[in-house]
Amino acid sequence: MRIADAANPQPYGIEWTSTGDGAIDSTLKLTSQLAALRTTAPVGPYGLIARARGDVKRLRTVLESFGYYQGTITITIDGASLDSAGLGESLSALGKGADARVKITPALGPLFHIGRIEIQGTLPKGMERTLGLPHALLGLASGAAAVASEVLAAGAELQAKLQDAGYATAKVDKPIAYEDPARHVLNLTFRVTSGPRVRIGEIRIEGLRHVHESFVRRRLLVHTGELYDAAAVEKARQDLLGLEVFSSISVRMGAPNARGRVPLTFLVRESKRYGIGVSAAYSSDLGGSGGVHWSDHNVFGGGQQLSVSATAIDLGGTASTGVGYDARIGYAIPDFRRRGQTLGFSVAALRQTLQAYTQNGGTAGVTLTRQLSRDWSATVGTSYEHELIVQERQHYHYDLLSLPLSARFDSTDLPSPLLDPTHGYRLSLTISPTLSSGASGRQLFVIVQGSVATYFDLHRLFPGDPPGRTVIASRLIGGVAEGASQFSLPPDQRFYAGGSGTVRGYRYQSVGPQFSNGDPEGGTSMQAVNLELRQRVGEKFGFVLFADAGGVASASQSVYRVGVGMGVRYYTSIGPIRLDIAVPTRRLRNSGRFEVYIGLGQAF
Secondary structure, eight states: OOHHHHHSOOOEEEEEOOOSOHHHHHHHHHHOHHHHTTTTSOOOHHHHHHHHHHHHHHHHHHHHHTTOTTOEEEEEETTEETTOTTHHHHHHTSOTTOOEEEEEEEEOOOOOEEEEEEEESOOOTTHHHHHTTTTEETTEETTSBOOHHHHHHHHHHHHHHHHHTTOTTOEEOOOEEEEETTTTEEEEEEEEEOOOOOEEEEEEEEOOSSSOHHHHHHHOSOOTTSBOOHHHHHHHHHHHHTTSSEEEEEEEEOOOOTTSEEEEEEEEEEOOSEEEEEEEEEETTTEEEEEEEEEESOSSSSOOEEEEEEEEEEEEOTTBSSOEEEEEEEEEETTOSSTTEEEEEEEEEEEEEBSSOEEEEEEEEEEEEEEOSSSEEEEEEEEEEEEEEEETTEEEEEEEEEOOEEEEEEOSOOSSTTSOOOSEEEEEEEEEEEEEEETTEEEEEEEEEEEEEEEEEGGGTOTTSOTTSEEEEEEEEEEEEESSOTTTSOGGGSBOBOSTTSOTTSOTTOBSOBOTTSOBOOBSEEEEEEEEEEEEETTTEEEEEEEEEEEEEOSSOEEEEEEEEEEEEEEETTEEEEEEEEEESSOOTTOOSOEEEEEESOOO
């Protein structure tokens, strides 16, 4: 770059000519350095010409990756070709601050298709038919569009198939493509080296400091003597990472020995044993909350987890009447008695100061959670709670013994519920038989609660829209209490609606039957439905449009309301930071004109 270029940057605008294919247009714009560096890396007139020439080659590669091997890219600046004599001087003569006009015109040309598919080397006996040869290779068929990503994926999948079948050292080189310009065909040759079929030999684990090796070996999904399977080894690696005691795990494979066995070494790096963090949230109805939490991820060397948290809640909200707190201690033992089964213990102290009631209580519980499959889990437990509740100036003491049973399904494929789901379902169902002793004497009732949420990526309908950018999310939640009337239920066991978890736009717990002074009564059943359109903008930001509807019913009355609103999202590595503003479509007594919610993670 000349010194003059840096001293006198040349601003420019870009005009794109569409190819008629939204996916290709989007990829071209994402690949172009003229577009990517226009505002962040100014250049002078001659630097602009050089940048444009680089884009010609770069964008032709994009066309070839979609199968257009005779496509062309034409770039002009102020109507002149990049090779025009005097272009640099004419750009230098532009007035200060005057934009140069860059026009990018792609021409696709004919679409190339797959011709012959050949294998150089020797495949294991019988595998040709499994792979679909000679007319296809793992879905890559003669006559299909010659899309580069699909061609490369077929070679990678062929190598994976060989390694999964025990050929640990199998190698498939990048395919060699031979153009037939006259027929618009691309003939492909894959060079394959299968190598010997082997079994797993000695398994070593290196890098352990505090985690016991016996615990890791009990957890391993692969064992000495099994036929080598690359997919199974990777699944074993991912499974160990799921224990949350390792920050990274890699697997090193040795050379086969004379017995046809390959040694495996799992190289692990332990996570920091202790963790400390802070949390904060705000909503206009519940006010602010803030807390600290501490955890030990490996108490006795077997992945046991101890967690302690303390949170101040109800800090200044319109639905609260004073400051509360939530303090908890939890302890979990993974792989209790059998693999994938966790035994948990918890104790908690809670104070809530709400318009509906004030609660002071302590709880203790034991749960046993079993992972039934990748998506399904089930939990059985028991809990005891002693509480004092004040409602409408009346004091009530309760002792509650419950046996909650729950099942959960999650196919969103996310390691944390705080991350942004773009597909799949989340279902939960909890049945809690409860024995209550207190203000209404001794009684047995059952609380049933359930929810189902689904996430649909509009990329499935409009391939031109990049995956995960536009998502429709919906949720249906509900609950019912059986075996007790409205006022024989403890106030905290009744159902309420309103707030960030049910119907936004209405004050927390305000949707439902009310006392004569407007305070919430609570009911014996609740239903709510939430619908959101989530749109990402750029890399870090997004916005949401939503509508919520729901209500609460008792034997004497039912109240249902609808709230609508919008929000913004700032995406971080631990989940989106959420800011929502919602308004009620029909106000209730003591409800405001709007509500504000700030937190971490999507609303659901």
